[in-house]
Amino acid sequence: MSNDRDGAKAVDYSPADVLVIGAGASGAVAAWNLAETKMRIVCLEQGGWSDPSQYPSTGRDWETRTQSDFSISPNRRAQPADYPVNDDDSPIKVANFNGVGGGTVLYAGHYPRFHPSDFRVKSLDGVGDDWPVDYDTLEPFYAQNDRVTGVSGLAGDPAYPPKQSVLPPLPMGLSGQRLAEGFNKLGWHWWPSDSAIATQPYNGRDKCINLGACLYGCAQGAKASTDITYWPEAIRAGVELRAWCRVKEITVDDAGMATGAVYFDEQGVEQFQPAHVVIMACNGVGTPRILLNSKSKQFPDGLANSSGLVGKNLMLHPYASIQGIFADELDGYRGPHDSIWSQEFYETNKERGFVRGYTYEFNRGRGPVATALTGVHSGRIPWGEGHHTAYRRLFNRIAGMVSICEDLPEEHNTVTLDPELTDAHGIPAPKLSYRISDNSQKMLDYSVARASEALEAAGAYDLIVDSPITHGGWHLLGTARMGQDPSRSVVNEWGRSHDVRNLFVVDGSIFVTSAGVNPTRTIQTLALYITDQMKKRLTTLFD
Amino acid sequence: MTETPTAIPDSPERPGGTIATDHIFSVDEQTVLRELAGLVVTASAEYDLPGADDELIFNDILASARDVEDGVRAALLRVADCAVELAQATSELEGQPEMAPFVSLVLQCYYRDDRVMRSLDMEPRPPFPLGYAVPEGDWSMLAAVQARGKIWREV
Numbered sequence A: 001m002s003n004d005r006d007g008a009k010a011v012d013y014s015p016a017d018v019l020v021i022g023a024g025a026s027g028a029v030a031a032w033n034l035a036e037t038k039m040r041i042v043c044l045e046q047g048g049w050s051d052p053s054q055y056p057s058t059g060r061d062w063e064t065r066t067q068s069d070f071s072i073s074p075n076r077r078a079q080p081a082d083y084p085v086n087d088d089d090s091p092i093k094v095a096n097f098n099g100v101g102g103g104t105v106l107y108a109g110h111y112p113r114f115h116p117s118d119f120r121v122k123s124l125d126g127v128g129d130d131w132p133v134d135y136d137t138l139e140p141f142y143a144q145n146d147r148v149t150g151v152s153g154l155a156g157d158p159a160y161p162p163k164q165s166v167l168p169p170l171p172m173g174l175s176g177q178r179l180a181e182g183f184n185k186l187g188w189h190w191w192p193s194d195s196a197i198a199t200q201p202y203n204g205r206d207k208c209i210n211l212g213a214c215l216y217g218c219a220q221g222a223k224a225s226t227d228i229t230y231w232p233e234a235i236r237a238g239v240e241l242r243a244w245c246r247v248k249e250i251t252v253d254d255a256g257m258a259t260g261a262v263y264f265d266e267q268g269v270e271q272f273q274p275a276h277v278v279i280m281a282c283n284g285v286g287t288p289r290i291l292l293n294s295k296s297k298q299f300p301d302g303l304a305n306s307s308g309l310v311g312k313n314l315m316l317h318p319y320a321s322i323q324g325i326f327a328d329e330l331d332g333y334r335g336p337h338d339s340i341w342s343q344e345f346y347e348t349n350k351e352r353g354f355v356r357g358y359t360y361e362f363n364r365g366r367g368p369v370a371t372a373l374t375g376v377h378s379g380r381i382p383w384g385e386g387h388h389t390a391y392r393r394l395f396n397r398i399a400g401m402v403s404i405c406e407d408l409p410e411e412h413n414t415v416t417l418d419p420e421l422t423d424a425h426g427i428p429a430p431k432l433s434y435r436i437s438d439n440s441q442k443m444l445d446y447s448v449a450r451a452s453e454a455l456e457a458a459g460a461y462d463l464i465v466d467s468p469i470t471h472g473g474w475h476l477l478g479t480a481r482m483g484q485d486p487s488r489s490v491v492n493e494w495g496r497s498h499d500v501r502n503l504f505v506v507d508g509s510i511f512v513t514s515a516g517v518n519p520t521r522t523i524q525t526l527a528l529y530i531t532d533q534m535k536k537r538l539t540t541l542f543d
Numbered sequence B: 001m002t003e004t005p006t007a008i009p010d011s012p013e014r015p016g017g018t019i020a021t022d023h024i025f026s027v028d029e030q031t032v033l034r035e036l037a038g039l040v041v042t043a044s045a046e047y048d049l050p051g052a053d054d055e056l057i058f059n060d061i062l063a064s065a066r067d068v069e070d071g072v073r074a075a076l077l078r079v080a081d082c083a084v085e086l087a088q089a090t091s092e093l094e095g096q097p098e099m100a101p102f103v104s105l106v107l108q109c110y111y112r113d114d115r116v117m118r119s120l121d122m123e124p125r126p127p128f129p130l131g132y133a134v135p136e137g138d139w140s141m142l143a144a145v146q147a148r149g150k151i152w153r154e155v
Ligand SMILES: Cc1cc2nc3c(=O)[nH]c(=O)nc-3n(C[C@H](O)[C@H](O)[C@H](O)COP(=O)(O)OP(=O)(O)OC[C@H]3O[C@@H](n4cnc5c(N)ncnc54)[C@H](O)[C@@H]3O)c2cc1C
Pocket: A021, A022, A023, A024, A025, A026, A027, A044, A045, A046, A047, A072, A095, A096, A097, A098, A099, A100, A101, A102, A103, A104, A106, A107, A108, A109, A110, A111, A215, A245, A246, A247, A248, A281, A282, A283, A284, A286, A287, A290, A474, A475, A476, A506, A507, A508, A509, A518, A519, A520, A521, A523
């Protein structure tokens, strides 16, 4: 066992019943949900446990560390847990976190559900594909995940079928209220955001105290990262989480069944962990990378890849940022990133010139250093004389929104293995090739135009627009898609590989389409659903 | 809280906030960088603020420059190419891409200085553990949204 954070005890290399690869958003859920079966569950995670007392918000240099050891870019962070990603051929660069909790350690905690229409894109709008599951099937699993996560929000959002919220909403604040006034003037939808942030003490977590540094780890423990939600419970229930273990490949036997994983342990020594079932949970870049690197006689093009779709259909959610500058003081550096959202432009309206739609998520403001960087690098704050006056015109006076545009699956958007670049263990690095589609570009442009109107209605006198957000590749989706047809999908309607009957995928790679919302609530809900299906089928799992 | 400036802010790399002497830049280079920092953020009598060439702030800049040495050297090279004396070079250097890493460093250190934070009505402390207060806002504004009724699409 090696759940203790102080170092490894003797490692048990006897076969695991279930081997989970990756301890992020979905891996945690899968391990947690299977724990009650009393099977021997082992999880291999390439990074370690985070120490919240070392998160940037505990120090005066917190904004500087967002550019270095807590950068959202793995290439810039380049910590021992990270692997390089060649994203030169993509206008949107990857953002992730590698370690127990995965991306949830850094995520903002925006926590929307998909809508019923999001699972029926082909039938409704003639694009993408329909999912092999629907909203009603997933609803009980959404509700279960909401309870473990402790979702804050307000019931009654007219953009959704009825759903409960577990905790009260985050405060609107001065910024949210100002923006809401603009949306009300235009008669547009807005609502308190559903958020994976505790607004009251919940399950041993403390409530949010508005640090404003959610993207760099929540030192308060209010934000539901899985290292403090699912993992402690899963470990108490007997799951073994082996940190600092980087998987190189999944091995197979002559019958084409997965036999376990080859990995590098903390000392860099190659090890083999045998297993009866393997669950991939390495995200939409990490999972295809390992599958493509798992070549064998039976699977010369990579594991589970008879469709040729492993690594294809990458979806990243192009984002635009549209911020207003206001004359009077708003929230600035105070408060979580989440506040309110708008889904006025969510469902398809072909008169807009594109299909599908997007969500606006409102931003409260930014810290003192970020304000200076924005102002100086955009030419709004001069050097020398005039610096201080110009700075004060921006400080605590910037608020606005980002638009999250639905990205449709396109086979030419890919994750492949880089022919040259490798990680510290010599494993080929992933390479992204990605283009923003015409539909997405029109949606981005439309979202910028409408947001500008809303900000003007709210009283902004100047705008700062960034479209697409270059370093906003934080939603990694679609590269091992679900479906009933083995020639058009990688896993079936309950997450099992069509080709390898004891191999499952539960992370963001299985998404068929991306919807116009952040994905993690749906990723975790699907992980609950898939592992529930596994539990129900234990005696016939490999049939 | 004391009003006396307290040297470099705490950080895991610089526990206790002691002034570090940095040796990766020569004394001449340090002189140029200090003058440059003062051009970017100049002292202000109007706001009673130091410039970024203030001793405490510049020591923070110098200590932190280790992490972005290449970027700082790029700025030094660009300055060496200036057609005029550094004191007159603002219009030539401002906005140049080679200057961006050093300018970012200056701003990062300047806007965490106790005196600067106080002048912005901020308490000179990290966000954690005290956090901040954010007003709840007027939720009655949602009545207008509710009045429009459901907008989600049936399937
Ligand atoms: C800055 C930022 C902000 C975000 N904000 C939001 C938000 O507000 N709302 C939202 O819904 N989503 C947000 N996200 C995205 C969210 O984090 C992801 O959607 C989610 O974490 C994905 O879950 P996953 O299980 O697919 O993968 P991850 O959570 O990424 O987990 C994958 C895990 O696998 C491990 N791994 C990978 N390869 C290997 C290997 N070879 N061997 C062993 N382990 C491996 C990784 O180290 C990682 O821990 C954000 C992400 C970032 C980076």
